[in-house]
Amino acid sequence: MSARLPQPNRLDHGGIINRDRPVTFTFDRRVYQGFEGDSLASALLANGVKLFGRSFKYHRPRGILGAGPEEPNALVEVDRGPADRDPNHRATMLEIYEGLETFSQNHIGPLNMDLMEVNDLFSRFLPAGFYYKTFFFGGLQAWYRLYEPIIRRAAGLGRPPLAADPHHYDKIYTHADTLVVGGGIAGLTTALSLAKAGQSVVVCEERDRMGGSALWQGETFNGETGAAYIAHMCREIEAAGGRLLPRTTVFGVYDAGTFGAVERCHDHLTKADRAPHTARMKYHRIQAKAVVYATGAIERSVGFNGNDRPGVMLASAGHTFLGKYGVRVGERVSLFTTHDGGYGTAAAFSAAGAEVTVLDARTDAADVSIDGVRVIKGVYAGQAHGRMGVRRVDYDGASSGSLDADALLVAGGWNPAVHLTSHTTDRRQSKPVYDAELLAFVPPELVDQEAAAGSVTGAMSTADCLATAQAAGKKLGGKKIELPTVDQALPVSKPMEMWAVPGAGDAAFLDMQNDATVKDVKLAAQEGFKSVEHMKRYTTLGMATDQGKTANVTGLALLAAATGRDIAQVGTTTFRPPYTPIPIGVLAGHHRQRDYAPFRYSPVHAWAEDNGATFMEAGLWMRPAYYTAPGDKDWLDSAVRETRATRGSLGITDVSTLGKIDIQGPDAAEFLNRLYTNGWKTLPVGKARYGLMLREDGLVFDDGTTSRLGENHYYMTTTTAHAAAVMTHMEFMHQSAWPDLAVAFASVTDQWGALALAGPNARACLAKLFPEVDVSNDGLPFMGVIETQWQGYTARLFRISFSGELAYEVAVPADIFDAFWQAALQAGAEWKITPYGLEALNIMRIEKGHVTGAELDGRVSMDDVGLGKMVSSKKDFVGRAMSEREAFSDPDRAKMVGLVAAKPGDKIIGGGIVFDSAEGPFDYTTMLGYVTSVAQYSPLKDRAIALAFIKNAADWHGKTLYVVSHVHGKSIMEVRAESPHFYDPNNEKVMA
């Protein structure tokens, strides 16, 4: 064990820390020691550290305000190397461990002499609305040159990590009958009641252990200490099958009993203690039939000048550091209170040896006598002095004076933590309701599947909290349990209404993180921002990472006062998930980088990898783009070699990725008739037909061939890109519009592997593979289909062509596709069979003028792509009515055309805009159309060719046009327009 270092503010007893386990850590490179169970805040306070950071806007020195998740000031960075640098941890929630290295944020130079503090001196020039107003002052140029660089430098909290997050994150579905949010004594009591009734219960507690303030407040339960009572309640819950999740924040409530929660599994452990390959955090997507909000309450401060000084903190925070961690935050303590609750804290500090003066805002407060505590009634804290830590407190009111103090605790009343109850509008209103008696917002009326327990309901004493827990249990079908007798109960009372003291101005802070002050709210009201939502945006109050947990209610109370309205009339802003900040990585889980989405591989993927393929993504599929052979200079060289080999003799390509849909049933033909523009009733068995599908709005959706395999059996292919969408479309039309059609269909894309043989020797190769089958032009004519066998397996032979060559597609079951592919390579060897990829396919289909997704981009009509004749006028089909829209027959519509580069070596750039003059102007007033697909080299034309859409396309055939790419410095490319069917326009080759 390392040597013990002194901790000057640590009492020698008290707290629920483990004093046998000292923990050494650093803050801004200085070494400190605390104990196991400490938060960074409590450990640093034990060491006398008061200054934790700088505020966002004015860079004012800031200390600790709270002791929990509400903390606005003490944001620190945990540094475990450049990839693992984690900013904006709240020091109050960060558990220390051996070797933890932390840094303060938001300052230039040392923390105690931040160069940006000059902002504070100019604070009168940075009032609310500063950012909006600068736009009007000096104009945009002033913004760019003067203001923005300064603000950029000053803005931002902490430094982001510089490399990919090295951690694992898990996602889990967690189910429960009832979710209990908050493991304080109320939440646990309700959970026990429900668990005993046989419900499955999950309790999520944000802190490191169950129990909340009952653990350390000093109250006893049936004579037991709080810690002992909580411990046996936890055992009982677990014995009844309940699940307790500490370090788990429920950050959001969603419809129908869905909750988001993040469990922190690693952040409190040394690296050595983190089990390898386990998750740093787990995202629980909790599905629960019912929920108990036992989220507690957050204390609020009061607006007075200097209330942000280091050493000014919430009374509950001071009490927590004392009771939970044995840390006394001051020796001479001033305690400014508006209610009886302050006296419990005063008594605890006095008992711990501090000299305490209570400034009670109420003149009519009951007399309370506590040993060693001086009480001044009817006064308020008017000003706290001490830039780096409180030294003196001026009070005013019924009497005035000045107190020496090294800590100023503020008890301004409690705000129930209603945030989660307002996340959802599921079956009820979301807005919290203002209770003018309690001077606080409480949850709205909850539905049957919800209950609230503890101080979130507005209950103040522990006994009242327990009663609400009992009631919550009863509401949700729990078993009645004996409530404990609470002794040594802390005093409570409703607060006196005091949101800001008289004279509070631009140094009286409400939102400490965003530096919004009492004066800012008044200014907002003065300038007409009377809606709470407008005030929030104008002052930025509540818009920091803490979402104004300690600021919002006070801010809107002041807005109400400034505009002469009731607080209930003003209402609250909307609380949104997440309750506290969560790392984005935990929402992504394992869905990142390579695992973001699955990959789909063809059955011959491994063969392609071994044979020089370079792949490209097509949806989820990995498809060979080209195969690099010895001597190929680049991808285009490979693609052109593959094209020449195919056109000259024989090529083979893998078309397994095309969508394949098996359609069966007596109404199958009728179904196809309604899906496609062309007719299907006359297609005989053993024939394929090219089909075009429209969307219901009349634009082209997809194309492909469908073959009739049997009387009531069809086999449809779709483009790779639209396979899923076509399937979904067919399901929608069948189910929503024509459920009476007797047809069934299933995607069989993964069940069949398919290859295409193309080129003049394709038939000879196919005959060799299927010696029993007559594949002659008579036996298997163009668009013919034969179902046969290959080595005992079904094989389907289709005489279809996408390349413009004599070509066949052969489909066999995916399991044997690799073997069949090898057999085809062997059979084709004598014709130097050449595998070709998507790039060669692209060259060939552009030469042939076939369209793909680049052309069918959801904006083109049948006529635009030259397929207007493919309409059967005798029937109805999807998109028919809308395809007759007038605009579709506008002669000005851009239609497909072929473009050829003026000379070899010239490029055509995809996406370029087409004009009829090289002179310009090159804008929308003169543009004729745009380029959709480019073959950078067409062996047929010995230069680049392209497909494009231009107005009056046919009129331009044979004429010179210009393609201009605005994203390539307006380079101008001269081209000649012609028919898009460059290659074999009369289909002599495919029919041969």
Place this chain on the structure above:
Amino acid sequence: MLIFCPHCGMRPSEEFTPKGLAEAPRPALGGDDRPEDDAWQDYLHTRTNKAGQTNEYFHHSLGCRRWIVVHRNTLTHEVTGSTMASEFWQNQQQAQDWEAGQ
């Protein structure tokens, strides 16, 4: 959020793909419909976007792949049930016929 699929039961919303409001059936197969016909305009374009009880198409795309119509109140988010899309318009028609007969 959970969505009830009449075929699979309560399932997480991530399994479903929404399509939009189911406010008008596809016009019956005819032959000489025109794009400007009200039935086509209603089917394709007119969405009332009302606050209150609505019917929305969802596809159980990562489940049974049935299209369903979810009955949801946009004011309260309450989901009161779902109907198979294949039965939805027939049911609507029956309800209308029944009302007309009253």
